[in-house]
Amino acid sequence: MDRDREQELIRxxxxxxxxxxxxxxxxxxxxxxxxxxxxxxxxQRAEEAANExxxxxxxxxxxxxxxxxxxxxxxxxxxxAAVRMATKxxxxxxxxxxxxxxxLASVARExxxxxRKLEAEGELAIIRELMNELPENQRKALExxxxxxxxxxxAAAALGCPVATLKTWxxxxxxxxxxxxxxxxxxxx
Numbered sequence: 001m002d003r004d005r006e007q008e009l010i011r012x013x014x015x016x017x018x019x020x021x022x023x024x025x026x027x028x029x030x031x032x033x034x035x036x037x038x039x040x041x042x043x044q045r046a047e048e049a050a051n052e053x054x055x056x057x058x059x060x061x062x063x064x065x066x067x068x069x070x071x072x073x074x075x076x077x078x079x080x081a082a083v084r085m086a087t088k089x090x091x092x093x094x095x096x097x098x099x100x101x102x103x104l105a106s107v108a109r110e111x112x113x114x115x116r117k118l119e120a121e122g123e124l125a126i127i128r129e130l131m132n133e134l135p136e137n138q139r140k141a142l143e144x145x146x147x148x149x150x151x152x153x154x155a156a157a158a159l160g161c162p163v164a165t166l167k168t169w170x171x172x173x174x175x176x177x178x179x180x181x182x183x184x185x186x187x188x189x
Contacts, residue, residue: 001027006027006069009024013061014061014062024074025054027071028074029050032050032074032078034147035082036079036082038143046082050081053077067157068157069150069151069157071150072150072157073158075148076160127181130184131173134176137169138173139173141173142173142174144159
């Protein structure tokens with residue numbers, strides 16, 4: 001989605017248009033779910049965290065500052081929701097009442113497609129496993145820049161660091177990931 005359309009949808013959603021917000025949800029649902037899944041490592045809990053993230057975003061949309069892409073903003077909210085859920089002993093349930101928010105509830109429950117696509121690629125499972133051995137900052141930078149395809153500027157905003165720092169993390173992460181891959185798979189890489 002281009003930035004102009006995204007900003008138009010955000011403005012409409014701030015004014016209470018649930019359809020506009022549903023379109024934003026649809027555009028970011030794979031990113032949000034994948035972020036939550038990486039933190040929680042449980043599909044059901046990841047879905048709950050993603051729903052919580054969207055509800056928090058809906059309630060806090062008036063505070064959106066238009067400085068970063070919506071996907072970066074959502075990534076940050078989703079990551080925080082997943083981390084909160086991971087640290088809680090007892091899970092809270094998130095209500096997506098169809099009567100309260102008819103458009104939002106159905107979109108929030110849609111099953112993500114990126115995760116299924118990624119799991120279909122066998123080699124990606126190995127890379128994902130190896131990425132878990134990287135320092136957290138390098139792993140997150142690679143996830144955003146490569147797996148999610150987010151621009152460096154927006155990925156840096158999502159991680160709360162300068163672009164130059166993000167580039168350093170990506171460079172070091174790629175180098176270490178390559179070493180780990182060669183160690184595991186041999187020189188044929």
